Amino acid sequence: MKLEDRVRPQIKAMMRPQHGGDVWGKGEILDYSSNVNPLGHPEKLNEYIVQASEGLVNYPDDSSLTIREAIAERYAVAVDNVLVGAGSAEIIRLFPEVFVSPGDKVLMPHPIFSEYGFGCRLMGAQIIDAPLSEENDFRPDMSELIALLNDVKAVYFCNPNNPTGKMAAKKEVLELVAAAAKKETMVFLDETLLELSAKDAQVSCVDSIESYDNLFIIRSFTKSFAMPGLRIGYSFGNKELINYMNAGRLTWNLGTVEQRVGAQLMRNEQNHVKKAVELLESEKVRMYREMSKILPYPLPNTDSYFFFCPLYQLKVKSPEFRRAMLERGVLVRDCSSFGSPCENYSRFCVKTPEMNSRFLEALQETVESLSR
Incomplete structure (x- = not known):
């Protein structure tokens, strides 16, 4: 009997889940794929x-x-x-x-x-x-x-x-x-x-x-x-x-x-969390306003502190969009692992004002490059 014949069938059929935050080996990049507190961990x-x-x-x-x-x-x-x-x-x-x-x-x-x-x-x-x-x-x-x-x-x-x-x-x-x-x-x-x-x-x-x-x-x-x-x-x-x-x-x-x-x-x-919530609420409004100017189509708003952005009109799939943003030092979530129709969406989160401004620059450059 082969080893594979001794393994439970559920295991043989499994594929590991994929997640955001895969920053290892990518050099100096800014991670917008992982939905964590933008203030970082508490000082203490x-x-x-x-x-x-x-x-x-x-x-x-x-x-x-x-x-x-x-x-x-x-x-x-x-x-x-x-x-x-x-x-x-x-x-x-x-x-x-x-x-x-x-x-x-x-x-x-x-x-x-x-x-x-x-x-x-x-x-x-x-x-x-x-x-x-x-x-x-x-x-x-x-x-x-x-x-x-x-x-x-x-x-x-x-x-x-x-x-x-x-x-x-x-x-x-x-x-x-x-x-x-x-x-x-x-x-x-x-x-x-x-x-x-x-x-x-x-x-x-x-x-x-x-x-x-x-x-x-x-x-x-x-x-x-x-x-x-x-x-x-x-x-x-x-x-x-x-x-x-x-x-x-x-x-x-x-x-x-x-x-x-x-x-x-x-x-x-708990005050550290409270400060982050206040920052996220403010920056989410700014991000939505500025992204609506950059994207050539209406952007769905979010109830949370991250955006699920459609890519149909940019004529790229989620992996291509991720690669294009990564070329500009920004990591976003490739959503194709969530299954159809998520290959047509990208997810990215709200960060600090400085990081959000950097994201908006990268988004502007990426949208312009994809529109040529």
Whole structure:
């Protein structure tokens, strides 16, 4: 028997998800493909890391109690409502490991973050796509999602959506959760991009976790504190749900340094996030205004802090546009990995005023070169 004959069929059929932030080996470039805090990480992060690096001779606290307590305080929930992981990516993988069995149907809007489908396919799930209407600017239609919930084990929802940047109101999301509860369907709600939005408090469903036993919400330190190199993600659910997730997670999944640093950031650096939100709201308006002058067609606006820009009238696909911008020292997201029709779109995020001005220069040069 060959080695490949011993491998699970799900593994043999898998292709690794692609993401933004692929800056390695590209020299001096400015990265607009990764949706992180434009102010960078908090000034005291290195100090926190040095302090946290003492006493590493011992294994980490497997319960991650210190950081879970800090998260619970920040969101006014019980510690038992919180589960942490090595980035939201680990928690994304854990959810189907706990709740999805081979042959289960899992519903996802399309396009959406690729790690969800990757984790579900590894467990042998059947992915049911619910295409977001390009004609409706990719805005989610909850009634359409709800109509597809029959015989579905779980439904995924990203708010705001990655890559489209469109956001649903809290009332709409909870309508989906309530409808799914009646069908005994789990709801995986990704709010990792919401924390850098001015609408976070009014849109988040974290305060509803004890009202529904089918609602699971993830967030991350990566976006709000601009630290993808330190892997800290966290999640919320009612106590019974979190108990099941905790039973299935990897032992010592969060290192001592991450636990200590995460607790410090959660307790001491919320003003850093607030300043970033204020900057993003202001710069988003400027970016939209200036890009509307550069692009020879109307640019769809965004509910988030990144743009999902159509390329049809530039007569290029997403990979070609990425290469053209990269020639000018600017990295944008090639969206073709999200599947059709995303090969006709590019995603790029709002940064600081100086970086945004540099982006606008590169965009102007690229549009002019493509128009010749």
